[in-house]
Amino acid sequence: MQTLHDTARRGFASDNYSGVHPEVLAALAAANGGHQTAYGADDYTARLQEVVRGHFGEAAEAFPVFNGTGANVLALQSLLPRWGAVIAARTAHINVDEGGAPERVGGMKLLTVETPDGKLTPELIDQEAWGWGDEHRAQPLAVSITQSTELGTLYTADEIRAIADHAHERGMLLHLDGARLSNAAVSLGQPLRAFTTDAGVDILSLGGTKNGAMGAEAVVVLSERAGAGLVYLRKLNMQLASKMRFISAQLIALFEGELWRENAAHANAMAARLRAAVEPLDGVSFAYPTQSNGVFARLPQGVADRVRDAFFFYDWDAAAGEVRWMCTWDTTEDDVDAFAAAVREAVGG
Template identity: 65%
Template sequence: MPVRGRSCTPGRGTVRRVGDTGGVNDPHAPGTRHFASDNYAGVHPEVLAAVAAANVGHTPAYGDDPWTERLQEVVRAHLGDAAVAYPVLNGTGANVVALQAMLPRWGAVVCAETAHVNTDENGAPERVGGLKLLTVPTPDGRLTPDLVARQAWGFGDVHRAQPGVVSLTQATELGTVYTPDAVRELCDQAHALGMRVHVDGSRIANAAAHLGLPLRALTTDCGVDVLSLGGTKNGLLLGEAVVVLDPGAVDGVEYLRKAGMQLASKMRFVSAQLVALYEGDLWLRSAQRANAMAARLRAGLDALGLDITLPTEANGVFVRLPRPVAAALRRTWRFYDWDVADGTVRLMCAFDTTEQDVDDLLAALGEALGGTAAS
């Protein structure tokens, strides 16, 4: 079967991919929870129930419906009275629409090399959005003011794309989390330079769960201007939202959403999912479960003496596995090779990962290690 390949660390010749799945003959085995991505998980039953409840009668299209109206109230409760949500179909769409609305045609985005907008969206911000990404290497996926300063220069130089937005991924693609102080420091720097701050929050629920803080403590209270609010990785069928926190930070977002093919005609079914996730504590419960399973997995890997390559702060664990061990695991589970050169793989937990799922993987790991060195 074909493998999904994509660049991980520029210049190192490494590839991130699912890899040879060995004996996994049935990609949809209902009794198996894979560890490749939280996107592998199904839809949370409470979200499915919300979709079914919205599936009654006729209602106006394109967002002029009670569910989208209710979503505005829910978002304001989380993120402040100025917040406005624009539901979209997926995370790439949320990021592209948000960044387009925040920048002029000559604008550029400063982000980490490992940021999702740079590594996982097939150039959509550049191909579709017409934007320049100015990337910087980071040791753990997190930007700092010093790192941003490497690209935040050349203002007024007609030969250079103009840095206008700093984009953070929360939690990062490397499973690390920005603290409120770190986000605030970046916002202060960006605003002092006349720039705006965007947060790609596809896993912001996992970050908030890790820190034990409300969503606004990582966004509005820090000075973030626009948030791509995640849903799919935390139990939705589909759907995210561009949430504008500062109305002065965007221009024409409603038009760009349509032009970017992200305006759902039957928007009530996207909004109903987001309401189900964020109206109560489902977003937090689901993220807490995923994080807890990653912590359980991390503890088991530590006990086996394996080399954990990055902090485990959200729902992903990065560990070096001997190739024969990784091949043995792939007879049952799917997961990503993160760095083929050094054997690092990513094991991702989801809202529906169970303790038994984790323990089964650890037991298989222990058996596969057998006479194999852990390093």
């Protein structure tokens, strides 16, 4: 097949823009050939359970799905009755980037809270954690946090433990959106379970696509309080893959060894390099600390559009001149240096 795109073009718009890591492609090829039982009763999905338990503990159970939205909706559905509601940051992906799927498909109410840095706290949760027993109010029965957050910030393990304890004391369960969980683990210098299972998280969405996979995510159940009905909900929500071995094989390739960590470490390092390169420029400032693989910068008027001619990226808050630059597993030092040079030229120095 003819290549239809310019393979030399690079950008900083999203870690979804990158291709598939060669080791993941090799894993797909290795899983191909012959026949394997469909719908998850295959050798690769069985092996994935072992891999996931190695990271998250012996009670962990993985449900591979196609995408992150599906993982989040399924995870939250399994925590809630029909009258349930989820407390989340206003900037959470489930609130601003999933087309209303949690509410329209999942049938749940989102109760969102303004945060200064994308992170919930027990005090912020309490703004919406009320009204239990009031038949006129959707019942707050789950909290959802994101690690790393949509603003590139991180929760510490102690912060997540405080949220988990606070939620559990009030009869709520804790979901963690881990689309960039690997980036967070690398930045924190901790194993995955340190700020998930060991911190009291009940269920999480495990990301693979942003870290080198082709389209592979999973819902991972961590506690016996979570995951009710997932075996049925996955099919109901059109997230049950018939050829599941090809999703599982990708997640095995990432998480069985150190590839997940290597890819995330590289992406984080490239984001740090980019921030360091543009930080001295006049008129450039930063909205949030760069703690994972995203840089949120504020640029002088007109700079973003001039740079975007060569390197595509998104406005985050156009009115404030705020943009988001994302690095990924295949971002190179040359990419970063060329981009920083383009910003420098556009700024005028």
